[in-house]
Amino acid sequence: xxxxxxxxxxxxxxxxxxxxxxxxxxxxxxxxxxxxxxxxxxxxxxxxxxxxxxxxxxxxxxxxxxxxxxxxxxxxxxxxxxxxxxxxxxxxxxxxxxxxxxxxxxxxxxxxxxxxxxxxxxxxxxxxxxxxxxxxxxxxxxxxxxxxxxxxxxxxxxxxxxxxxxxxxxxxxxxxxxxxxxxxxxxxxxxxxxxxxxxxxxxx
Amino acid sequence: xxxxxxxxxxxxxxxxxxxxxxxxxxxxxxxxxxxxxxxxxxxxxxxxxxxxxxxxxxxxxxxxxxxxxxxxxxxxxxxxxxxxxxxxxxxxxxxxxxxxxxxxxxxxxxxxxxxxxxxxxxxxxxxxxxxxxxxxxxxxxxxxxxxxxxxxxxxxxxxxxxxxxxxxxxxxxxxxxxxxxxxxxxxxxxxxxxxxxxxxxxxx
Numbered sequence: 001x002x003x004x005x006x007x008x009x010x011x012x013x014x015x016x017x018x019x020x021x022x023x024x025x026x027x028x029x030x031x032x033x034x035x036x037x038x039x040x041x042x043x044x045x046x047x048x049x050x051x052x053x054x055x056x057x058x059x060x061x062x063x064x065x066x067x068x069x070x071x072x073x074x075x076x077x078x079x080x081x082x083x084x085x086x087x088x089x090x091x092x093x094x095x096x097x098x099x100x101x102x103x104x105x106x107x108x109x110x111x112x113x114x115x116x117x118x119x120x121x122x123x124x125x126x127x128x129x130x131x132x133x134x135x136x137x138x139x140x141x142x143x144x145x146x147x148x149x150x151x152x153x154x155x156x157x158x159x160x161x162x163x164x165x166x167x168x169x170x171x172x173x174x175x176x177x178x179x180x181x182x183x184x185x186x187x188x189x190x191x192x193x194x195x196x197x198x199x200x201x202x203x204x
Numbered sequence: 205x206x207x208x209x210x211x212x213x214x215x216x217x218x219x220x221x222x223x224x225x226x227x228x229x230x231x232x233x234x235x236x237x238x239x240x241x242x243x244x245x246x247x248x249x250x251x252x253x254x255x256x257x258x259x260x261x262x263x264x265x266x267x268x269x270x271x272x273x274x275x276x277x278x279x280x281x282x283x284x285x286x287x288x289x290x291x292x293x294x295x296x297x298x299x300x301x302x303x304x305x306x307x308x309x310x311x312x313x314x315x316x317x318x319x320x321x322x323x324x325x326x327x328x329x330x331x332x333x334x335x336x337x338x339x340x341x342x343x344x345x346x347x348x349x350x351x352x353x354x355x356x357x358x359x360x361x362x363x364x365x366x367x368x369x370x371x372x373x374x375x376x377x378x379x380x381x382x383x384x385x386x387x388x389x390x391x392x393x394x395x396x397x398x399x400x401x402x403x404x405x406x407x408x
Contacts, residue, residue, distance in 0.1 A: 008259020046254040055212020
C-alpha cells in the first residue's frame with residue numbers, strides 16, 4: 001500500500017511512528033501536516049532533533065539534565081537551595097513538576113526510573129548508591145521520596161528506605177501526601193485514594 | 205521555568221509542540237523519549253524530515269503526491285486504471301484510504317482541501333478548474349465525489365456539481381453512500397446518519 005505515496009513521505013510516516021504512543025494514523029497526520037506547512041517547520045524540527053543528544057548532559061551530583069557547559073545543576077549549586085533537604089524523583093521532568101509549585105527550596109536526586117521487574121529495571125540501574133553517598137557527604141536532614149504513585153514508585157520508595165536503614169542512616173524520610181486532588185469531587189475519587197486520604201487526614 | 209532544563213531539550217520540546225494536536229505535555233514526552241532512546245532514532249527522524257519537502261512532488265494531472273522522479277501518478281498513468289472514472293477527494297491521503305478497499309479501478313483527482321470560509325479556503329484555491337478541463341480531455345463518464353461527510357465536504361460537493369452544470373457537462377456525478385458503518389449498533393448511530401441510511405436504503 002505504501003507505494004501509493006512518495007517514498008520520502010512514507011519514510012517520514014514510518015519514523016514519526018517511532019515516537020511513543022504514535023500510531024500509523026497519527027504519524028500520517030504529522031507527516032502530512034509538515035508537508036503542507038512551511039518547509040522551515042520540518043527543518044527546525046530536524047535541526048533540534050539532530051542536536052538533542054549532544055546538547056544535554058547529566059549532572060554528576062543530582063542526575064538532573066543540564067547544559068553541556070554546566071558542571072552541575074544550578075538547582076544544586078545555587079546558594080538559595082538547601083542541600084540538607086533532598087527530593088528523590090524518578091525522572092528529570094519530575095524536577096520541573098516540583099519546581100512549578102514554587103514551594104520547594106531543597107535539592108533533587110533523579111533516580112533515572114523506578115524498580116520494574118517487568119521492564120527489566122532492577123535497583124542496580126538506579127542512582128541509589130549515589131543517593132546514600134550524598135546523604136552522608138551533604139549531611140542530609142530529610143529525604144522526601146517523591147516517586148510516582150504507582151506499584152513501581154512504591155516499591156522503589158520501600159527499597160530506598162530499606163537501603164537507608166541498612167546503611168544505618170538516621171536521616172528523616174518522608175513521602176508526598178496521597179489524597180483527593182484539588183477540584184475532584186469525592187464521589188469520583190477511587191476507593192484507594194479515598195482510603196489514603198482518610199488515613200492521612202489532618203486535624204484542624 | 206524552562207531554564208530548569210537544558211536548552212537543547214527545551215528547543216526540542218518547543219519544536220515538537222508545533223506538530224498538530226501536540227500540547228506541551230506530549231511534546232515533553234516525545235522529547236524525553238528521544239533523549240532516552242538510541243540517538244539513531246532522533247537522527248533518523250531529523251534526516252527524513254530534512255528530506256521531506258524535496259522528496260515529494262505533486263502530479264500535474266491528479267494532484268496526488270508522487271516521487272520526484274515520476275512525471276505522473278501511477279494511479280493515473282497505469283493501463284489498469286479506468287481514466288473515464290474519476291474519484292474526487294479532498295486530500296492526498298484520501299487516495300490511500302480508497303485504494304485500501306481494493307475495489308476501485310478508476311483514477312483520482314485531489315482537490316487540495318475543501319471550501320471553508322472560516323479557514324479562508326475558497327473554491328479558487330482548490331483544483332476545480334483542472335477537474336473540469338480533465339473531464340473534457342479524458343471524456344470522463346462518471347465523477348464520484350468522495351469529499352468528507354462534513355459541512356465543508358458537502359459544500360464542496362455542491363459547488364463542483366454546479367460548476368459541472370455551468371460548463372454544460374453531461375457527465376454522471378455520484379457521491380459515496382452515507383449509512384451505518386459496519387460493526388456499529390443502530391442504537392449508537394447518530395440520528396442524521398440513521399436518517400441518511402433510511403433514505404438510502406436498498407431493496408433486497
